[in-house]
Amino acid sequence: MTDQPQRIYLIDGSSYIYRAYFAIRHLSNARGFATNAVYGFTNMLLKVVRDEHPDHLAVVFDAKGPTFRKEIYPEYKGNRSAMPDDLVPQIPVIKEVVRGFRMPVLEMEGFEADDIIATLARRFADRGMEVTVVTGDKDLMQIVSERIRLLDTMKDKITGLEEVRERFGGSPDKVIEVQALAGDSSDNIPGVPGIGEKTARDLIEEFGSVENLLVNIDRVRGKKRQENLREFADQALLSKALVTLRCDLPLEVDYDDFILSEPDREALTAIFKEMEFHKLLQEFSSDIRATGEEYRTVLTEADLDALTAELEQAPRIAFDTETTSLTPMRAELVGLSFSIRAAEGWYIPLSHHYLGVPEQLDRKLVLDRLRPVLSDPGKAKIAQNAKYDLLVLRRAGLDVHGLVFDTMIASYLANPSAKSHGMDAQAAGLLGYKTITYSEMTGNGKKQIGFAEVEVEKATVYAAEDADITLRLAEKLEPMIVESGQEKLFHDIEMPLLEILADMEWTGVRIDPEFLGGLSREIQAKLKVLEEKIHDICGGSFNVGSPKQLGEVLFERLRLPRGRKTKTGWSTDVDVLTKLAEEHEVCARILDYRSLAKLSGTYTEALPRLIHPETGRIHTSFNQSVTATGRLSSSEPNLQNIPIRTEEGSRIREAFIPAEGNVLLSADYSQVELRVLAHMAGEAVLSESFERNEDIHRRTASEIFGVFPEMVTEEMRRQAKTINFGIIYGMSDFGLAKALGIGRKEAQVFIDNYFARYPGVLGFMDSKKEEARAKGYVTTLLGRRCAVPEIHSPNRNIRDYAERNAINYPIQGSAADIIKVAMVRVFRRLEHEGLRAKMVLQVHDELVFDVPRDELEKVRTLVREEMEGAVRLDVPLVVDIGIGNNWREAH
Numbered sequence: 080m081t082d083q084p085q086r087i088y089l090i091d092g093s094s095y096i097y098r099a100y101f102a103i104r105h106l107s108n109a110r111g112f113a114t115n116a117v118y119g120f121t122n123m124l125l126k127v128v129r130d131e132h133p134d135h136l137a138v139v140f141d142a143k144g145p146t147f148r149k150e151i152y153p154e155y156k157g158n159r160s161a162m163p164d165d166l167v168p169q170i171p172v173i174k175e176v177v178r179g180f181r182m183p184v185l186e187m188e189g190f191e192a193d194d195i196i197a198t199l200a201r202r203f204a205d206r207g208m209e210v211t212v213v214t215g216d217k218d219l220m221q222i223v224s225e226r227i228r229l230l231d232t233m234k235d236k237i238t239g240l241e242e243v244r245e246r247f248g249g250s251p252d253k254v255i256e257v258q259a260l261a262g263d264s265s266d267n268i269p270g271v272p273g274i275g276e277k278t279a280r281d282l283i284e285e286f287g288s289v290e291n292l293l294v295n296i297d298r299v300r301g302k303k304r305q306e307n308l309r310e311f312a313d314q315a316l317l318s319k320a321l322v323t324l325r326c327d328l329p330l331e332v333d334y335d336d337f338i339l340s341e342p343d344r345e346a347l348t349a350i351f352k353e354m355e356f357h358k359l360l361q362e363f364s365s366d367i368r369a370t371g372e373e374y375r376t377v378l379t380e381a382d383l384d385a386l387t388a389e390l391e392q393a394p395r396i397a398f399d400t401e402t403t404s405l406t407p408m409r410a411e412l413v414g415l416s417f418s419i420r421a422a423e424g425w426y427i428p429l430s431h432h433y434l435g436v437p438e439q440l441d442r443k444l445v446l447d448r449l450r451p452v453l454s455d456p457g458k459a460k461i462a463q464n465a466k467y468d469l470l471v472l473r474r475a476g477l478d479v480h481g482l483v484f485d486t487m488i489a490s491y492l493a494n495p496s497a498k499s500h501g502m503d504a505q506a507a508g509l510l511g512y513k514t515i516t517y518s519e520m521t522g523n524g525k526k527q528i529g530f531a532e533v534e535v536e537k538a539t540v541y542a543a544e545d546a547d548i549t550l551r552l553a554e555k556l557e558p559m560i561v562e563s564g565q566e567k568l569f570h571d572i573e574m575p576l577l578e579i580l581a582d583m584e585w586t587g588v589r590i591d592p593e594f595l596g597g598l599s600r601e602i603q604a605k606l607k608v609l610e611e612k613i614h615d616i617c618g619g620s621f622n623v624g625s626p627k628q629l630g631e632v633l634f635e636r637l638r639l640p641r642g643r644k645t646k647t648g649w650s651t652d653v654d655v656l657t658k659l660a661e662e663h664e665v666c667a668r669i670l671d672y673r674s675l676a677k678l679s680g681t682y683t684e685a686l687p688r689l690i691h692p693e694t695g696r697i698h699t700s701f702n703q704s705v706t707a708t709g710r711l712s713s714s715e716p717n718l719q720n721i722p723i724r725t726e727e728g729s730r731i732r733e734a735f736i737p738a739e740g741n742v743l744l745s746a747d748y749s750q751v752e753l754r755v756l757a758h759m760a761g762e763a764v765l766s767e768s769f770e771r772n773e774d775i776h777r778r779t780a781s782e783i784f785g786v787f788p789e790m791v792t793e794e795m796r797r798q799a800k801t802i803n804f805g806i807i808y809g810m811s812d813f814g815l816a817k818a819l820g821i822g823r824k825e826a827q828v829f830i831d832n833y834f835a836r837y838p839g840v841l842g843f844m845d846s847k848k849e850e851a852r853a854k855g856y857v858t859t860l861l862g863r864r865c866a867v868p869e870i871h872s873p874n875r876n877i878r879d880y881a882e883r884n885a886i887n888y889p890i891q892g893s894a895a896d897i898i899k900v901a902m903v904r905v906f907r908r909l910e911h912e913g914l915r916a917k918m919v920l921q922v923h924d925e926l927v928f929d930v931p932r933d934e935l936e937k938v939r940t941l942v943r944e945e946m947e948g949a950v951r952l953d954v955p956l957v958v959d960i961g962i963g964n965n966w967r968e969a970h
Contacts, residue, residue, distance in 0.1 A: 424543030809883030
């Protein structure tokens, strides 16, 4: 048996930096420091380590300053644009990350990374070692050999001798010859005009080298080619010198210098904290995890009595559930955990099942013993993502009351720019603590087991830690909420709303599967007709749903004006098709096809499958800590994105119906964001219009076009409406021009006229941008902080995007706060008056109620009063209320 050859991996760090930067955009920490390249580079580096398991590795970078190639050809790389401003400060951090992983960082003044890689690769290959160069750069194909290969991790592609032959027609040394003739536009290597890579390959196959070609020009086919070779012979030789990698650099490093060792966790912890990479921080944290010795398993009634006594005496309790599913309305309880002091916790296993599992307490017994404590509204309780636990326990027969603190929502308010508000990320970022992950307990992929199959001893450490860390996070977050001025928002709105959302999810919404089935069949018939029409126009059948096939048909068969090309083919996204649809009927048909296909796949076919087998209803999840502005979102299914502008989209709402004998009541705020703008901007003209209950878009049209209101045409009103809402989103002249289909100069005139008539709006916009620059966030009417970390980005596009958010976030966030206040007020009033009506949906500025007919008038009055009185503005809040036998009728 022979020993395996020694291996070494050389990573082209400079190439990786650019690939990481362009692969991930708009990523920054709370201070606005761009982190996209650092994050992408780190993950690319880890992919090599995890996939390849190297034991020797180095990362090679280009050194600062000119190289020898610049000295022999000053125009070398002269066509390259300057490094992006927001990338420059990330490079030192990237190198610190590499050093944090205790990997050598190699660079050499006067030379490029490729020269260092070529030198080391040849050196180690000559010693019989196997060398893998991690790069996507074709220039390094010239060093490939029996012992040197290239690995492109982004494409999962290996380049060896065969791949080099396929591309360049010979051995790796021919790469230099071909590139010398063909040149390289990316590096500004001139080559010989009129000779591309294919021609260069043919010439080198025939003549062997550039030098031999130049002494045999008379034998070259084509007069023009001969002339170019004679005229640019010196340029070809110069290009050869430029593309030839140096393999003889005096590098004072050896194989043993590249041994991989354990990362410097303290260094990585500091970097990842600063960059706010919570997932990486959790994985490489230097802090020590608590041991299971501080966590106890409750297996006997005596243990349960002791725990119950502790809970009864505790001022507040952190708790968590372990279950069989991430969907609370389908999850079965596996166990419960509690903590009342840091680094302590209990776990009560209830339904673990595996060979040798210890005897567990009866679930009913446990819940009955815990009920007095958990249902006591006077006993303060803490949880992470508490809504999930409330629903799980309610399904198990136990209603929890007294919830005072949810660490996920607290993090959402205190750290609005955090990428994640999950417990693991919070523990890493706020406590510097590496939690046990779920996958460490259950495994991954095909071998993953359910939590009920995890050994009770291991489960105790994991589950009790969850409760323990939740308690510690609450202690850390509580003063942060107070310091940020969001204490009232948290305790008076967000926490009460959590229990209301849990009740809405519990109630669910009824749908008519038969109606959806019929609508689905109608849509399928329309799709078939559309598909046939598209095939007729295109002259043959193909898969309309395949972007690749569609691109080939539109741009190669029909030769429509080509858009941009992606890795998989021609882009056929909505922007490309919308632009082409103005002149090409087939593109309009394709857009119609896609719209119908999406409705079918997302709603008409999917919704019936989501009906709960026990309740006969759909139970969406309302997400309270996702959006940047405080708006609620919904998922599984997303009921906030059902389109209403198309007939088929609007008809989907017909499938949403009330309980037997009831009706649906829809209450929708009228133009709430424009009303918020008028109030926040102190804009007298806008406010006056709302006070008079005027058509705000007609009034705006009258103001900016300088005509009497009765002279405003429908087109003028449409343009004014676009401007009114565009202003909220910080729309530029370019955006407005695109939206209205007019020139940028004309759009700018509209905007100038708007601000001339509504100067308070311009002042408001400027003040919000200044607030964002000064603080890194903007605030809503109720004090919610909306993070705008990119406001100081050196990248103009990113900075412009942040400025638009600085204008929009306070308006949209205030509107979100208003409807949340309204939800709390309406819910409490319904409860207080003992009404049976149920709030079942919240969609943007609309609330939907399932109302018994005998309560209709009372509920209508109640809802209007509470919604219109939710907050006091300088302009009236107005609610439009509709009633119907389905959601479409009501809305």
